[in-house]
Amino acid sequence: MATILVIEDDQPLLSFVVDFLKDEGFIVAGTGSGARGLATVASLHPDLVILDLGLPDIAGETVLTQIKDTSPEIPIIILTAKAQLNSIVQSLNLGADDYLAKPFEIAELLARIKARLRVTANINPLLTIDHLKVNLDTREATRQNRPLPLTKTEFDLLTYLLKNKNKVLTRTMILNHVWDFDSDVESRVVDAFISSLRKKVDSGFRRKLIHNKRGVGYVLKD
DSSP states (O other), X not given: OOEEEEEOSOHHHHHHHXXXXXXTTOEEEEESOHHHHHHHHHHHOOSEXXXXXXXXXXXXXHXXXXXXXXXXXXXXXXXXXXOOHHHHXXXXXXXXXXXXXXXXXXXXXXXXXXXXXXXXXXXXXXXXXXXXXXXXXXXXXXXXXXXXXXXXXXXXXHHHHHHTTTSOEEHHHHHHHHSTTOTTOOHHHHHHHHHHHHHHHHTTOSSOOEEEETTTEEEEXX
């Protein structure tokens, strides 16, 4: 389930796009501020960003540049009322992956989102680290060929850790990705699931893969 951040200052359009994408099964966050958008990218690390160029506080081009400087792997689709060729070329030169000029058809936006996510998706369904393997197609996990009996949430948690291996993930980032922005879930639930996952992944192995970064969060590393 991909996470999408929409940065758009037109509130009716923002609400429409956010609601539409949620109905399509995506995890979606939205904001009308460039500054809040940058903060959300840092905390949420979405799979894709939809970015309006005409933001009230920070130029969309600046937001685009800052996102690409810190997270170049995140695809960005530009929404712009500036249909002029030089504006489009400038955005693409700054790192934008695609663009739509307003007004646009929502079906076309959806098609472009799916296309960008396919491009950035890991074609190999196997995620691995130090003899730990996760098969995204079969939703099976093994370590040294020993099956790991994971619950759905544990599997989703392990997958998120593996996709971001060697990167420290905060509890908020984990909550947002694994629990789908559920406000009823507290950060201590993350600690409980990490503890359970550790027992299944690391128990009986000399090399431990799941580590606690005190005061920050967790990291899966070899």
